Amino acid sequence: MALRFFNTLTRTLEDFASIEEGHVRMYTCGPTVYERPHIGNFRTFLFDDILRRYLAWKGYQVTHVRNITDVDDNTIREAVKAGTSLHDLTEPFIAAFFEDLERLGLKPAEQYPRATDYIPQMIELVERLHTRQLAYEADGSVYFDISKFPEYGRLAQLDKSEIRAGMRVSSDEAYEKQDARDFVLWKGGERPEEGDVAVWDSPWGPGRPGWHLECSVMATTLLGETIDIHTGGVDLIFPHHTNEIAQSEGACGCPFARYWLHASHLLVNNAKMSKSAGNFYTIQDLIDQGYPPSVIRRLLVSAHYRTELNFTLEGLEDAGRSVERLMELRRRLEAAPGQASDLPATRLPELARAALESFEEAMDDDLNVAEGWGALFVFVRDANAELDRAAGVAAEAEVTAALEAVKSMDSVFGVLDLAEREVDEVPDELRGWIEDRLAARARARENGDYARADSIREELAGAGIEIEDTPGGSRWKRAKPA
Numbered sequence: 001m002a003l004r005f006f007n008t009l010t011r012t013l014e015d016f017a018s019i020e021e022g023h024v025r026m027y028t029c030g031p032t033v034y035e036r037p038h039i040g041n042f043r044t045f046l047f048d049d050i051l052r053r054y055l056a057w058k059g060y061q062v063t064h065v066r067n068i069t070d071v072d073d074n075t076i077r078e079a080v081k082a083g084t085s086l087h088d089l090t091e092p093f094i095a096a097f098f099e100d101l102e103r104l105g106l107k108p109a110e111q112y113p114r115a116t117d118y119i120p121q122m123i124e125l126v127e128r129l130h131t132r133q134l135a136y137e138a139d140g141s142v143y144f145d146i147s148k149f150p151e152y153g154r155l156a157q158l159d160k161s162e163i164r165a166g167m168r169v170s171s172d173e174a175y176e177k178q179d180a181r182d183f184v185l186w187k188g189g190e191r192p193e194e195g196d197v198a199v200w201d202s203p204w205g206p207g208r209p210g211w212h213l214e215c216s217v218m219a220t221t222l223l224g225e226t227i228d229i230h231t232g233g234v235d236l237i238f239p240h241h242t243n244e245i246a247q248s249e250g251a252c253g254c255p256f257a258r259y260w261l262h263a264s265h266l267l268v269n270n271a272k273m274s275k276s277a278g279n280f281y282t283i284q285d286l287i288d289q290g291y292p293p294s295v296i297r298r299l300l301v302s303a304h305y306r307t308e309l310n311f312t313l314e315g316l317e318d319a320g321r322s323v324e325r326l327m328e329l330r331r332r333l334e335a336a337p338g339q340a341s342d343l344p345a346t347r348l349p350e351l352a353r354a355a356l357e358s359f360e361e362a363m364d365d366d367l368n369v370a371e372g373w374g375a376l377f378v379f380v381r382d383a384n385a386e387l388d389r390a391a392g393v394a395a396e397a398e399v400t401a402a403l404e405a406v407k408s409m410d411s412v413f414g415v416l417d418l419a420e421r422e423v424d425e426v427p428d429e430l431r432g433w434i435e436d437r438l439a440a441r442a443r444a445r446e447n448g449d450y451a452r453a454d455s456i457r458e459e460l461a462g463a464g465i466e467i468e469d470t471p472g473g474s475r476w477k478r479a480k481p482a
């Protein structure tokens with residue numbers, strides 16, 4: 001089966017073909033930086049990451065632009081409230097965003113444009129729309145005239161009879177969904193409540209860009225007039241992406257993005273996690289509760305991107321167990337190569353091939369990660385059974401085939417490398433001491449001195465180290481803070 005995606009534009013599954021052979025250009029709406037992005041935002045960003053990684057897995061070169069919205073109603077409001085500049089307000093949240101991207105192991109995008117660096121290009125786009133008579137000026141602001149753009153609302157499947165052109169909305173926040181009207185491109189005129197936090201000169205007098213304009217400009221400036229894939233959360237279909245299409249296509253008379261992919265929301269207690277509702281966790285909150293990034297990532301990329309995912313701590317516990325199972329198989333495989341020339345053959349290479357086939361079939365089908373993970377975990381179960389049968393030893397080439405399959409699938413999921421990194425982050429000195437204590441405990445148990453074994457367990461627990469006894473020996477991990 002060929003790679004296919006559910007295109008919001010047509011509401012159908014479509015085979016994917018890039019404009020330029022072997023190269024995909026994609027644009028993602030990034031965070032609005034007036035607070036630290038929460039794990040709901042990261043669910044969407046991780047979906048882009050899986051998309052990007054899978055395109056690379058299929059052999060595409062990917063040029064990915066993930067913008068930073070550092071000027072809009074929210075950032076301006078918060079800067080005014082804090083009595084600070086837009087720059088000083090947003091800088092710490094931008095830094096936090098990059099920190100969390102790195103912690104969750106997202107592949108870096110090729111570019112992270114900030115809206116405030118593209119104001120001249122935004123003014124140019126408004127001028128083009130003006131020249132093409134798709135925009136008009138009123139009270140120092142410039143509006144897009146949706147009555148001049150017959151395709152308006154296609155992405156959101158707006159009912160044309162309900163579209164009310166000629167009514168203006170000058171604020172992003174006041175722009176209610178399912179109420180299509182002429183939207184603002186450039187906000188001029190008097191806005192005393194915004195002070196001088198965000199004011200640029202323009203042919204229409206001082207003002208600032210509308211939010212939708214920003215993404216149109218960053219996407220087309222950096223990726224060209226027609227791009228392959230545009231992504232974001234479902235809440236952006238209308239009005240944000242609908243208006244991006246009107247602006248970009250209105251200005252160039254060509255299609256803007258060929259495939260529109262939208263991620264469903266992360267919920268908490270069955271409600272959308274959002275900054276405004278205040279019902280959110282950040283990555284830092286979860287790390288503080290003892291959940292490592294590999295586990296957070298595993299949970300956030302566990303479900304199909306078009307299904308909602310309800311966030312729970314139990315879900316995180318399950319995710320932790322599945323990361324452990326993966327680590328355990330990798331440890332077993334790494335210890336498995338035997339040197340004897342007469343080792344009996346195992347089914348590891350055959351299982352590896354089958355797993356990769358099912359993985360590709362699942363992921364080709366609109367990134368069905370749930371089934372993709374299924375392929376990986378069936379392999380974990382079967383490879384463990386095969387290793388049990390072979391008393392944990394197999395020929396090196398067979399073990400390599402198995403390890404390569406795990407590595408290949410994880411090059412898309414991106415969990416194992418993160419988990420490995422977290423283990424490596426334990427300083428050598430501490431690791432040496434833990435290993436030494438574990439060896440002492442094993443000796444005590446061998447000698448039947450269970451009181452001493454227990455006291456060593458408590459000593460380790462006191463140092464924040466938890467021991468788990470498994471058939472393969474004792475393992476340790478950092479305990480979660482109480």
Ligand code: AMP
Binds near residue numbers: 069264
């Ligand atoms: P914002 O910072 O609000 O501009 O959002 C950045 C991205 O996160 C957008 O693509 C949103 O659609 C997405 N987003 C916001 N809330 C959630 C959520 N609860 N679950 C998934 N994605 C979300």
Ligand code: ZN
Binds near residue numbers: 028029030215240
């Ligand atoms: Zn955007």
